[in-house]
Amino acid sequence: MLALGLDIGSRTTDAVWLADGEIVDSAVADSGFDPAAAARTLADRRPVDVLVATGYGRHTAREAFGCGVVTEIKAYATGVHALFPEAAGALDIGGQDTKVIALAADGRVLDFHMNDKCAAGTGKFLEVMARALGFTLEELAERALAAPRGVAISSMCTVFAESEVTGLVHRGADRGAIARGLLESIARRTLTVVRNVCTGSPLVFAGGVAKNPAMVLLMREGLAGREVLVPADRGVDAQVVGAYGAALVAAAS
């Protein structure tokens, strides 16, 4: 049986195909202006027996495909638990939201938190800041890692932080230090939420932002005493963990 999980996010639409519980393929596409079309293009790649959608566009997918839906919380919890049965919690930083999930030993969601309105500190925030600094996302991470210390950034609002960054660049601050400062400020806020919601170890850091090695390093430093794992440890793209979870839900249905 071939099962497809689609995670239709604000920035990207991710797909994972499962056969007998094993990932046979995965893909990441731009959600663009028409997430339903992006989802359809991915779904049309191969005929599947069952499909479950998650993410911000899940209800659009339900209308388009008549498929089942689960929230990102359940999808990430399922995906993380399957990859790391020992995980006590999951942190997902995606395109426009941040989620922290506390997991029971059997993978059930015990508690969760997600940002309610503002996209501060998410993937979109990093994209905007990278652009303001003239970096690609990869360069942003590399330069932040190379910088000995960060410049303090006081704004977390995307718009205000962008002007703050522009101002710092104009005053001649080192761009790598600014990049590090930005990541440190995201890490600080994220760590507060992690500590409130999930105290266990190991914690799995997933979602697109988990592909940023500087963020992973900062989370590991901030959670000293706890193990922080990333999907790459199991050979899985951090960005498709939600789609993987949705595919597992589909396969079990």
Add this chain to the structure above:
Amino acid sequence: MTTPTDYHPMWDELGLDLPSHDALLAAVGSLYADAYLTQTNRPQAMSYLDFVLSEVHGLRIKELHDFRAAGGKVVGTFCLYVPEEIIRAAGGWSVGLCAGAEFGLEEAERIIPRNTCALIKSFVGFKLARVCPYIAESDLVVGETTCDGKKKAYEALADLHNVHVLELPQMKRPQDLAFFRRELDDLRARLEELTGKQVTADSLRAAIKEVNDKRRALQRIAAARAATPAPISGKDALLATQVAFYDDVPRFTGAMNALADELEARVAEGIGAMPADAPRVLITGTPMALPNWKLHDVIEKAGGVVVGEEMCTGSRYYDKLVPETGETVEEMLDAIAAKYLDINCACFTPNRGRIDDIMRMARDLKADGIIDYALNFCALYEAETFNVEKAAREAGFPVLSIQTDYSAEDLGQLSTRVEAFLEML
């Protein structure tokens, strides 16, 4: 088919801003159609509330208009601590005022701070934008001192309307009760002056009985919601409590007893408005003034069912009755003061009683989880969120805290959080 009555001349006479008011009614109408009329398996007796809602700015206003034309006085209130019994005993009618939709924000922010909760901003906005026919028909607004935002808003409102402020103490010691009792004397005097009628032992006794009967009918509806499957949606039950603030008392009581009869019959036959396996949610927190159905709608569209509201538009409104044993006006006012001061609002300190109420309701109504709801900038309920979360976890109830307002801005995130919570249950 009869042609609907055109109420525009009446609204014009009341000084409403007709284009804005039309826009408001259209918005509420489509909100209602989407939230309420899409429901299936509704009790038939809900047709009464559908009708009341369709005429909420029409026929009901006409009734108030005619009552006033015959010399009656209408008293507008924003809070359940203003005793309807005394208003009615003085020959007045009590109505809740519009405060449940985002309207007139810009106007409101000219006289109250931006960081004020949606409820207060809404009532000030409705008044300033001239779209609330209830305040236009109110000879007096009785405010209270239940939070700082309201206290200051009533000061601003007093420049625009006839306002009396009832001071509610912040603690529940004997001296606070004595103080509140004296406040009721002042309120009584103010109302007698307004209506030109005396509060007598007979009129007060009759008013206590009438208002108790209304609350008893709502208690029956609340009790029926303990059944699985729930015989009525949370949205419909919320509407009943919301309308309780506006409607003609004996007529509403009759209609709600008819609804309760139907719900009890449904329970006996095992008929539900929702599937038996729908996750059951108790909601607690800040009041949801008409037409604020946002959270209930999100929960029930996601497949959950709201089985109770520990709110001013919920159990706080109908759970407690005034003893009907008083002989004299003084005795009855004593009983009214004691009953109202016994309600557990977050404006009191300490407020352990509210936590006990929530846990008792969660058990009695067989809730699977609790959603704590606070309007942004409502410092009192936001602060009590910590106590609610702690007590819920200790008692083994999953809990989700929501802070929101009346706008649709956060609907996407709110739906995801609520759906994820329901998946957890």
